[in-house]
Amino acid sequence: RVICRFVPSEAVASARLVPAPAVNTYFRGKPGLAVWPDRGRFSVTAGHGIHTFEAEGCVPVTSVDCGRLRSLAVDPSGGVVIRAVAGKVAALPMGLGAGVGVLERLVAGAGVFGKLLPAPGVDWNDPRYVVAAGFNGEPEVAMHPGRRELTVVAAKQLAVLEGQGGGGKAWTKRMYPEQALSAPTLVRYSGDGERLLIGGVDEGRPLVRVFPDGEPGGERWRDVPVAKVLGGAAFVPGGTRVLVAGDGRVKCWDVAEGREVWSVGGVVPGADGRVAASPDGRYAALVLTPEAVSIHEPGSGAVLGNLRHPLGGAVTALGFSADGRMLGVLAGLRFHVWNLAVLEAEGALRGSEK
Secondary structure, three states, X not given: OEEEEEEEEOOEEEEEEEOOHHHHHHOOOOOEEEEOOOOOEEEEEEOOEEEEEEOHHHEEEEEEEOOOOOEEEEOOOOOEEEEEEOOEEEEXXXXXXXXXXXXXXOOOOOOEEEEOOOOOOOOOOOOOOEEEOOOOOOOEEXXXXXXXXXXXXXXXXXXXXXXXXXXXXXXXXXXXXXXXXXXXXXXXXXXXXXXXXXXXXXXXXXXXXXXXXXXXXXXXXXXXXXXXXXXXXXXOOOOOEEEEEEOOEEEEEEOOOOEEEEXXXXXXXXXXXXXXXXXXXXXXXXXXXXXXXXXXXXXXOOEEEEEEXXXXXXXXXXXXXXXXXXXXXXXXXXXXXXXXXHHHHOOXXXXXXX
8 A cells, every 4th residue: 555646736736545456445434634733734534544744745744554443633732643433532643753663754766655554563442542432432533723632522422631642541531411412423623722513413403513612511502503414514713603514505604693694505416515614714615516625705605716626536524734725635545735825826716717
């Protein structure tokens, strides 16, 4: 299994995760993407692997063969990747070619930047790595962007973990059963960590639950209604608005005022309406069709451009780099990055189909 890099121009870059023929079934599980809060990096999951790339040029940094995955997060220092699966949350130090022996520093050569290697002798159930256990089903996780607090949602469970290391003894757990959802599917922090949202289904009712002060404690939360099916949700920086995808459209909702600000329809079958907003508040990225990402102005919903990715298949995860310049998308076993600053300079983000 190798990672290949393709750079057709300075505006875009792609990476392809290529399984060997004998292990085509190796890549299973839920795809995901996490942004490194203090560096220009993305980490993506494709079934059993965690792959980390420099956003600039999509250059691979590390790959980890880590078993089946459910959810992924990166701590504020960029030194630990959090993994959730089967009721457990584990933390793995992400040193380059060091640490726990499962990472290999990737070396360039003939276009092949590295290999995915198995991790013999590394047990993710080892107490050195397990942060918390006892969650119902398959938990979802999100790391606070400014401090080492990890929010975990599972069936009828909402917890905040706080710790200093990878071992379970170094972390404490606070549970919030009254605020939990019966079937959660996502959890997100705002870029500044001041707000928190969880989404899913609660007693048969799909919704997004927003905690305006970033803490699930107390009774200060607001629910954003969704008619039938929730696709995704994300905060718009610098205010009280959230992007919510569901029921074949994406809407911008003002949580404080309890009203819809704007909406975009036409989310086609095969696109689940995933959404993201850049940390600088300049762009909103909406997945309205499987083969493209629509870029909008977050305040008004005006279309700025339509970026068609070359990956093949539907986008399963997307996110902006910490500085807002790079937009990364994951589709199948491929990862693609756009440099929005270059695209804007080229005129591709002014409502054109370029």
